[in-house]
Amino acid sequence: MKRKHENSEVEKSKSHVIVEIIEYIPNAVVSKTIIKKTTGNVTVSSFAAGEEVAIKTSPFDTYIQIIDGSAELTIDNKNFILKLGDGIIIPAFAKHCFNANVQFKMLSTVIKSGYEDN
Numbered sequence: 388m389k390r391k392h393e394n395s396e397v398e399k400s401k402s403h404v405i406v407e408i409i410e411y412i413p414n415a416v417v418s419k420t421i422i423k424k425t426t427g428n429v430t431v432s433s434f435a436a437g438e439e440v441a442i443k444t445s446p447f448d449t450y451i452q453i454i455d456g457s458a459e460l461t462i463d464n465k466n467f468i469l470k471l472g473d474g475i476i477i478p479a480f481a482k483h484c485f486n487a488n489v490q491f492k493m494l495s496t497v498i499k500s501g502y503e504d505n
Contacts, residue, residue, distance in 0.1 A: 396420055396421065396422060396423060397420075397422075405431060405454055405494060406454045406492055408431050409431050409432070409433045409492060410433065411433050411435055411490050411492075412433070412435060413435050414435055414437070415435055415438065416432060416433070416434050416438050416440065417432065418430050418431070418432040419431050419432075421494075425499070426498065426499050426500045427447075427496070427498040427500070429494065429495070429496050430494075430495045431454070431492065431493070431494050431495075432492065432493055432495065433455075433490070433492045434458070434485065434491050434493075435487065435490055436487055436488070437487060438487045439484065439485060439486045439487065440484055440485045441484060442482050443482070443483065443484070444480050444481065444482055444483070445477070445479065445480070446479055446480060447498065447499050448476055448477065448478055448479050448498065449476070449477040449495055449496070449497050450474060450475075450476050450477075450495070450496040450497075451469070451474060451475050451476075451494070451495055452472070452473070452474040452493060452494045452496075453469045453470060453471055453473050453474075453491060453493050454471070454492045454493060454494050455471065455490075455491055456471065456487075456489050456490050456491030457469060457470045457471065457488075457489060457491055458485055458486070458487065458491045458493060459485070459487075459488055460475065460477075460483065460484075460485055460486075461483060461484050461486075462475075462477055462478070462481050462482070462483045463481050463482055463483070464482075469493075
């Protein structure tokens with residue numbers, strides 16, 4: 388699997404179609420940063436069919452929204468099939484992984500503040 392990440396943010400004050408910001412690349416997972424700040428980030432990713440992201444965790448809640456296709460997501464051994472327009476919050480520290488049975492694109496939002504109250 389190839390992994391490619393573009394760190395340059397999307398141009399500000401310019402309209403865009405989110406699903407067109409990133410293309411599918413065969414045998415690859417591609418990510419592009421929309422906004423990256425110390426308090427969180429927004430990223431769009433494309434997964435070619437057959438690709439997967441190994442089990443990982445994040446110290447922050449992560450909101451996922453499917454913007455093209457459908458994805459298989461496992462959170463703490465519970466499987467979800469997310470279709471176009473579906474969203475889900477992956478809780479902080481939850482083990483999770485993605486599997487692309489078909490190609491899909493997703494928007495990922497991580498907020499790194501507000502944990503002081505927990």
